[in-house]
Amino acid sequence: MGNPSGPPFDPDDPDRERREHDTEPIPRIDPDDGPGFAAGAGYGEGPSLSEGVAFGDGPGYAGEGRSGRAWIRDPEGGYQPPPISEEELAGLRGDASGGAPRRVLPLEDEPSPLAARYLFPTERFRGEWKRHWVYIAKPLIIGILATFILGYLSGFLAGRQTGALTTVAVLLWFLVIGWVAWQVAEWWYNRFILTNKRVMVVDGIVTRRVAMMPLVRVTDMKYEQSPAGRALNYGTFVLESAGQEQALREIKSLPNPNELYLRVVEEMYEPQAVEARLGKEADEAKADDGA
Structure with missing residues (x-):
């Protein structure tokens, strides 16, 4: 008698094994098992979370869950962070075989008082950086040129006994040097700050401006270097966040x-x-220290 729900049984049918596998019941997943697959369960013969295989942990917050590494479930029902191999640490520290140079900037221990006032207690400081000296190259060049030109002009006017014009030249030089000093002070207080949660830019002396972007909202990040930037080792960072205009973008x-x-x-x-x-x-x- 034929099978009413399908074709007759044929032991030589090449697709029989595939059809039987397709009709197998899908194993149930207990939602209490956490963000990954259920412990000890997998699709077909695949591995499970308990075996330490990273299936991805989805988007996370507060510095966790952005790495794409699955957390490992421990026997007590909690989760442990994924292990980091010694080879990975050696590559990041720059002490791998062959004396390879460090590939990332070293982490700073403590923030400066300027940066510390903008960090909240649960935030972990990663580093702060001033702009490259080329940021103030233009004001410095103007100050140097003004010193030579106005110095020569004031000496020339003083020799012709034109006291009023000499005083004007000297006052003009003081104004230019004061403007240069202001630009240098702004460069000194301008900081790029990185924590485990966000990036910030702090600038301004009289009017202080603080712009920040959470790391979890950064959708694209790139940097650009002009020929001069490649020669002098500086660049421009561009941050994108969901295609919206942000206060902290360039x-x-x-x-x-x-x-x-x-x-x-x-x-x-x-x-x-x-x-x-x-x-x-x-x-x-x-x-x-102990040694």
Whole structure:
């Protein structure tokens, strides 16, 4: 008697095994098992979360869940961060075989008083950087030219006994030098700040401006270098966030752009590696102090 729900049974049918596999029931997933697949369960013969395979942890916040590495479930029902291999740490620290140079900028220990006032207690400081000196190159060149030109002019006028014009030339020189000093002071207080949660730019002396963007909202990040930037090692960073205009979008004249780019991207996508490296460096510092 034929099978009423399908074709007759044929032991030589090449598609029989595939059809039988397709009709197997799909294993149920317990929602209490956390953000990954259920422990001990997988599709077909695939691995499970308990075996430590990274299926991705989705978007996260507060420095977690952006790395694409799955957290490992422990026997007590919680989750442990994914392990970071010693080879990965060696590559980040720059102490791999062959003496390869450091690929990311070193982490700073403490923020300056200027940066510390804008950090909240649960935020972890990663570093701050002033703009490249080329940012103030134009004011410095103007100050130098003004010194030579107005100095020669005042000496020439003084020899012709034109006291009023000499005084004007000297006052004009003081105004130019004062403007140059103001530009240098603004450059000194202009900082690019990185934490485990956001990037910030702080500038201004009398009127202080603080612009920031959370790392979880950065959808695209790039840096650009002109020929002069490549020669002098500076660049312009461009941050995009969901295609919207942001207060913090273009940051000009940042030093060491390639290393700084890797530093920010590592914080965005591999925060666990940063924490592991920090712990390793802290242990090494304690060992050196003990020795």
